[in-house]
Amino acid sequence: MRIFAPNVVVAKSRFWYFLKKLRKVKKAAGEIVSVNIRPEQIKNFGIWIRYDSRSGTHNMYKEYRAMTRVEAVETCYQDMAARHRARFRSVQIIRVAEVKDADVRRQYIKQILSPKLAFPLPHRLQTPPKANRALYVAKRPSTFY
Numbered sequence: 001m002r003i004f005a006p007n008v009v010v011a012k013s014r015f016w017y018f019l020k021k022l023r024k025v026k027k028a029a030g031e032i033v034s035v036n037i038r039p040e041q042i043k044n045f046g047i048w049i050r051y052d053s054r055s056g057t058h059n060m061y062k063e064y065r066a067m068t069r070v071e072a073v074e075t076c077y078q079d080m081a082a083r084h085r086a087r088f089r090s091v092q093i094i095r096v097a098e099v100k101d102a103d104v105r106r107q108y109i110k111q112i113l114s115p116k117l118a119f120p121l122p123h124r125l126q127t128p129p130k131a132n133r134a135l136y137v138a139k140r141p142s143t144f145y
Contacts, residue, residue: 004073004093044099044109045072051080052090059094063106069096 001018005011015032019025047062062079066072073093080086101113123143127133 002069002096004070004096006074042067044101044104044113045069046097046099046105047072047076048094048096049076049080050092050094051084051086053084053086061105063099063104063109065109065112069098072096 001015003011003014003018005014012032016027016030019030042065045064045066047064049060049062051058051060062076064072064075064079066075073096076093077088077091080091081088104110104113125141125143
């Protein structure tokens, strides 16, 4: 079982919560085996979740870009809290999968995948050549083109 949590204490609590739903197991009969954190290249992750809102239970698929699965899930929890006011306890992660660039569904992730992605650089300061540069100038620099 793979558990996503902000710290070890919450991870243990979530582990026992889900294990009690799956099997009739005591805490004395179970053990958390390992915690793995591996930094890697940035990837696309698809997350299938179920959450309880004020009106009912909903299923959802969301996509995120992150270095690790844990980082993507943390972003998902923050996103659910911001957009849907869903608390940590009301969000259940069903599945997390790495998504290839060609299989991305959401437009807000597709726009970042362009190989010629460029951002504008507004308000740049044009520096004059060193021979014409003054130490103190009487006017503010113009940063507009």
